[in-house]
Amino acid sequence: MSVQIDITLPLARFALRVRQTLPxxxxxxxxxxxxxxxxxxxSVAGLRRAATGRVTVGGEALLDTERGVxxxxxxxxxxxxxxDSGLFPHLSVLGNVRFGAHADxxxxxxxxxxxxxxxxxxRPPATLSGGERQRVALARALATRPRLLLLDEPLAxxxxxxxxxxxxxxxxxxxxxxxxxxxVTHNVGEALASAAHAxxxxxxxxxxxxxxxxxxxxxxxxxxxxxxxxxPGRVVxxxxxxxxxxVRTASGLDVAVTLCPGNAVGSSVTLAVRAEDVLVAVAPVVxxxxxxxxxxxIVSVERTGVDVTLRCALDPSGVEVLARITPAAxxxxxxxxxxxxxxxxxSHSISILGGPGRAS
Numbered sequence: 146m147s148v149q150i151d152i153t154l155p156l157a158r159f160a161l162r163v164r165q166t167l168p169x170x171x172x173x174x175x176x177x178x179x180x181x182x183x184x185x186x187x188s189v190a191g192l193r194r195a196a197t198g199r200v201t202v203g204g205e206a207l208l209d210t211e212r213g214v215x216x217x218x219x220x221x222x223x224x225x226x227x228x229d230s231g232l233f234p235h236l237s238v239l240g241n242v243r244f245g246a247h248a249d250x251x252x253x254x255x256x257x258x259x260x261x262x263x264x265x266x267x268r269p270p271a272t273l274s275g276g277e278r279q280r281v282a283l284a285r286a287l288a289t290r291p292r293l294l295l296l297d298e299p300l301a302x303x304x305x306x307x308x309x310x311x312x313x314x315x316x317x318x319x320x321x322x323x324x325x326x327x328x329v330t331h332n333v334g335e336a337l338a339s340a341a342h343a344x345x346x347x348x349x350x351x352x353x354x355x356x357x358x359x360x361x362x363x364x365x366x367x368x369x370x371x372x373x374x375x376x377p378g379r380v381v382x383x384x385x386x387x388x389x390x391x392v393r394t395a396s397g398l399d400v401a402v403t404l405c406p407g408n409a410v411g412s413s414v415t416l417a418v419r420a421e422d423v424l425v426a427v428a429p430v431v432x433x434x435x436x437x438x439x440x441x442x443i444v445s446v447e448r449t450g451v452d453v454t455l456r457c458a459l460d461p462s463g464v465e466v467l468a469r470i471t472p473a474a475x476x477x478x479x480x481x482x483x484x485x486x487x488x489x490x491x492s493h494s495i496s497i498l499g500g501p502g503r504a505s
Contacts, residue, residue: 148293148325152188152198152208154349161185161196161349171319171326173336173357176346182329185346186295189327190225191218202293202325219245224286224294224324228301230278232270238281239266246288256287259321260314275303276311283318294318294326300335308335313415315339316377333357333467338375338415358465374418374466376400380408389436389492392416396462401436402495414497420454422494423468426487427478435489441466443484446475457486 146169154161161181174182188196191207200208207221208214232241242262246253257263260280270278279299286294299315300308312335319326319339330336336343336357343357353360378394389401392414400416408414430438441459448454453475455468466488480486 146203146325149201152196154188154196159349168342171328171340173340173343174329180346181349183297186297190223191221222292224291226282226286226296226299228298230282234270238268242284242288252290253288256284260284279311294324296328298329334375376416380410380412396464398462398464401492402497403492405497417496420467420469424489425468430487430489435491437490439488443482443486
């Protein structure tokens, strides 16, 4: 189901002007604060009455000011999750999820199962953790059976550890509900893990659009701290004697992580590695305690704040990994674009995000 956006919205400092045809699946929207990302989502959702132009989902117009079509928010069938979750404090979790579902009990049950919130249904929002609130907000959006999902930095208010726990549920929503989705984020890793398409915005305009890795260079300097490397995969085995769990990524990369027997063999997981935890060498590595060593080449070298971010493609899979090191290390190792490189990651430096993973 394709989404076509051609809208204009006057803002205080500039006019938002976006004209894009989005492919099916998740489109990540990135850019600096104040670029107009939230205003774009609000315009699509019908929350900005001054927005003009045209928005269609699957060929049906939600907005077409030339033809006098301006559907109110409740008629657009758009699921919207704001940064602060927007839960109603006077309703229980179940009341929040049911709100707007139009007595569609099957949709409510499906949303509850997807986000695994059944144990929370009787609780008020004030008693929930930040991660639980975002899961409930996602469930509420899904329970309306939307034809388009809008996520406005759903992990921004969470610390890195909580992001690691909530992200798998976002990936499950993507895989199980197959909705077109606009996903605003500042985090490059989230975009790479969740989206097949990305937009970068600045001052109300789209600067670049395309496959997320293709435009990553322009995003790295503006990325939030957090997990930059996220790799989906499946659990292959547990080796209790060695204290490791083996995971094979979707691209065929074999990775050893700290033993995690709670994730069944065959279950889907996402591996998370911070760029600063990736060790870099310019020659084959021997005699190292790190269990994961991969050869590759440097795709780009970019100064990001006080550090340098390397984007490296591993052999032979082509999987790209970000590594963050000091400028001094770049100079000492003579690192440059196109050069060979060996990357090493300790098993303890890899988080396995598999809270909602299921064996298949």
